[in-house]
Amino acid sequence: MNTTALHIEDLSFVYPGQIISSLSGLNLKIVEGEKFGLLGPNGAGKTTLMNLMTGLLPFENGSIKLFGNEMKNKNRAVNKLFGFVPQDFSFYQELSPKENLEFFGAWAGISKREIKYRTEELLEITGLTEVTNKPVAEFSGGMKRKMNIAIGVIHRPRILFLDEPTVGVDVQSRHSIITYLKELNNSGTTLIYSSHQLNEAELLCDKIALIDDGKIVANDTLTNLLSHHNEKGLESLFLSLTEKAFND
Amino acid sequence: MYKLWATLVKDAKILSRDKIGLTFMFVMPIVLVVVITSLQTSTFELVNEKKIQMVICNKDADDVSIELIQAISKSSMFKITEVSKGLSSDEIKNEMYSKDALIGIIIPSDFSKKTVEKALVISSKAFNNQGVQENLSVSKDTVAESVTVFYNPVLQKSYLQSINGALTAALQLVQSKQVLNTIYTSLNNSKLPKALEQDVFSNQIKINEIPVSKNGSATIPNATQHNIPAWTIFAMFFVVTSLGSNVVKEKISGSFVRLKTLPTNYLLSLISKQITYIGVCLLQVAVIFSIGVWVFPMLHLPSLHLPTDLFSLFIISLFSGWCAVSYAICIGVFAQTQEQANGFGAVSIVILAALGGILVPSFAMPNSFHLLIQLSPLHWCLESYYELFLEGGTFVDAFKNVIPIIFITLFIQTLIFLKLKKMQLI
Numbered sequence: 001m002n003t004t005a006l007h008i009e010d011l012s013f014v015y016p017g018q019i020i021s022s023l024s025g026l027n028l029k030i031v032e033g034e035k036f037g038l039l040g041p042n043g044a045g046k047t048t049l050m051n052l053m054t055g056l057l058p059f060e061n062g063s064i065k066l067f068g069n070e071m072k073n074k075n076r077a078v079n080k081l082f083g084f085v086p087q088d089f090s091f092y093q094e095l096s097p098k099e100n101l102e103f104f105g106a107w108a109g110i111s112k113r114e115i116k117y118r119t120e121e122l123l124e125i126t127g128l129t130e131v132t133n134k135p136v137a138e139f140s141g142g143m144k145r146k147m148n149i150a151i152g153v154i155h156r157p158r159i160l161f162l163d164e165p166t167v168g169v170d171v172q173s174r175h176s177i178i179t180y181l182k183e184l185n186n187s188g189t190t191l192i193y194s195s196h197q198l199n200e201a202e203l204l205c206d207k208i209a210l211i212d213d214g215k216i217v218a219n220d221t222l223t224n225l226l227s228h229h230n231e232k233g234l235e236s237l238f239l240s241l242t243e244k245a246f247n248d
Numbered sequence: 249m250y251k252l253w254a255t256l257v258k259d260a261k262i263l264s265r266d267k268i269g270l271t272f273m274f275v276m277p278i279v280l281v282v283v284i285t286s287l288q289t290s291t292f293e294l295v296n297e298k299k300i301q302m303v304i305c306n307k308d309a310d311d312v313s314i315e316l317i318q319a320i321s322k323s324s325m326f327k328i329t330e331v332s333k334g335l336s337s338d339e340i341k342n343e344m345y346s347k348d349a350l351i352g353i354i355i356p357s358d359f360s361k362k363t364v365e366k367a368l369v370i371s372s373k374a375f376n377n378q379g380v381q382e383n384l385s386v387s388k389d390t391v392a393e394s395v396t397v398f399y400n401p402v403l404q405k406s407y408l409q410s411i412n413g414a415l416t417a418a419l420q421l422v423q424s425k426q427v428l429n430t431i432y433t434s435l436n437n438s439k440l441p442k443a444l445e446q447d448v449f450s451n452q453i454k455i456n457e458i459p460v461s462k463n464g465s466a467t468i469p470n471a472t473q474h475n476i477p478a479w480t481i482f483a484m485f486f487v488v489t490s491l492g493s494n495v496v497k498e499k500i501s502g503s504f505v506r507l508k509t510l511p512t513n514y515l516l517s518l519i520s521k522q523i524t525y526i527g528v529c530l531l532q533v534a535v536i537f538s539i540g541v542w543v544f545p546m547l548h549l550p551s552l553h554l555p556t557d558l559f560s561l562f563i564i565s566l567f568s569g570w571c572a573v574s575y576a577i578c579i580g581v582f583a584q585t586q587e588q589a590n591g592f593g594a595v596s597i598v599i600l601a602a603l604g605g606i607l608v609p610s611f612a613m614p615n616s617f618h619l620l621i622q623l624s625p626l627h628w629c630l631e632s633y634y635e636l637f638l639e640g641g642t643f644v645d646a647f648k649n650v651i652p653i654i655f656i657t658l659f660i661q662t663l664i665f666l667k668l669k670k671m672q673l674i
Contacts, residue, residue, distance in 0.1 A: 054509045079511035088502035094265045106254030107510040
C-alpha cells in the first residue's frame, strides 16, 4: 500500500496586512516515492506553498500533514523527515563544503560518525572532493547549486522539497543535478520540485500540479494531463491552463 | 552537545576568516589605547615636566623685576627667553610666534618701584594696627603694577589656569619678600639677612600626595592605569560592529532559511555566538593588558600594574564580556540590515562610552546626567575595573558593581528572547 508523504487539505493563506489570499482552498496528496512537480507562473503561489509545506510560514486555515504529522503543531521532530533546497544559496560562503556539511549535518540531528560518512559520500557524488577545503564563495554557480542540494539531503530525508534547484546553471550542471535527483528518488526519497523549467519538469517529474492564482488548476501524471487537455507538450498545456497572461 | 560543538566550530571559523571584523576588534582598540595613553602622558608631561616656552619683556630692569623672573624660572615650568625692553606689544607677539612661545609677559617699567611702595603701605598698615606711627611719606592708595600676560589661543583653559597659578605664586613670592624686608628693616634698622630670607621662603609646607587604595598598595594612578581598563571595555562593546552585523547577515542570508527548517532550536546558534564572542572579549582583555604590561614600557609609556586579585579581574572581564556580547546580539536581532546594525551599534557604543566615563570622567558630568550614567553598562564595567586597578579593592568590593552589569545583561537577554519569540524563531 502506498504511503501518503504529504497531505494538504483545504489550505488557505493570506499574508499579514493583505486582503487577497495567496492560496485558497488548496488540496493536494503526494504519495511516498513520487517525483512531484509544482509548476506555475510567477506570483502563482508556488514559493508560498513551499514555505508553508516546510514550516517557514505559519498558517491557521487548513492542514498540511507530512507522513501524518501536522505541520501546524511545530513539532521539531517532523523537520527530520524532510530536506529543503531553497532557491537561494543556503550555506555559509566563508566555509568549505566539508565544513558546511559537518555543521548542517549536526543541526539536522545526525551522529558525528554518520556526518563523516555522509560528508565524504556527498562530496564524491557532487564531484566536490577536490575542492573540499576551499571556501564555497570561490565556487561556480553550478558547484554552489550542487552544494545546496548536498546539504539538503545530508540527513537522508524521506521527502525533499526543491525550489528552483537548477536556476542559473549551465546545461552540464543541470544534467548532472537531474541525474542525481533521479538516483535519489530511486533510493526512496520523495521529491517535490518547483520550477519554471518546463522541459526539466518533463524530464524529472512523474506527476505535475499546475498552480495559478493561488489554486491548483491541474494535478495528474504528465501523460494524463496532456491527453485530457488535448495538448502536445507541457509548455502548451501550461499556457492554456494559466490563461497565457503575463503575471510579472 | 555535539550540535553546540559543531556550531561553536562554525562560528569560530567564520570569525577567524573575518579579517575586517578582527581588525575592528583587536587592532583598533590597541591603536586607541596606545594613542590616547601617549596623548594623556605627553599632556601630563607638558604641564608637569616639559617646559613651556615663555617670552619676557622686562621694561623695568630693577631688582624686584629680576627677582620675579628668577621666581618664574624656579617654578621649572617655563623656558624663558628675555627680549629687548624697547619692544612694543605687537613686536612681543611677533617674538612669541617666532620663538614658538605659548606665553609672553610684559613687566612694566615701574614694576619694582610700585612693588616696593606697596610693601611699604602694607608694613605701614601693620605697624599702625599695633599703635606704631605709620610712614606718612607713603601714599595709602598705592596699587601694585599689573603684569601683562599674552597667551597663545591653542592653550586649553586648564593649562592656562596652571600657568596663571605658577605666575601668581611667583608674584606673591616677590611681593611677600618685599613686605617682609620692609617690616624687618623697620624693626631692626638693617636689611633682612639672606639666610633668614631663605629659611622663610624655602621651608614651605610640603604637600604629600598619597593615592588611597583599599589594599594599601602604592600603585600610582597614571594615564595607563586609567586608559587600559577603560579602552578595553570600549573594545569589548565594540564587538557590536562584527557580531551585530554577523547576526543580521545570518538572519537575511539563505543559510538562515535552512536553519529554520532543521530540527534544532535557533537559540543554540545564539548561545554559540555568545560563547565564541565572550572568548573574543577575554582574548581582547588578555592582549590589551599584556600590551600595557610589556609593550608600553618599550614605548616609554607607564607600564600597567595588574591587580593582585587576578580571579576578580577574570570574573569582571567575563561579566563585562557577556554584557557586551548580549548588547551586540540584541542589536543584531532587532536590526533589519547590516547597515542599521553597524551604524546604530557603533554610535550607541560611543554614546554609552561617553556616559559611562570612558571618554570623560563620570564625576565631571552634570548632575542631570547621573541617571543616564547609571544606565550605561560601560559605567559599571569601568567602575568594577577601577575598583581593582586603582583602588586595590577585593572581589567583594568589585562585585557590587558587577551586580548592575548582571541585571543589565539579563534585561538585554530578555529583550532578545521576546523578539525571537515574536519572530517565531524559538
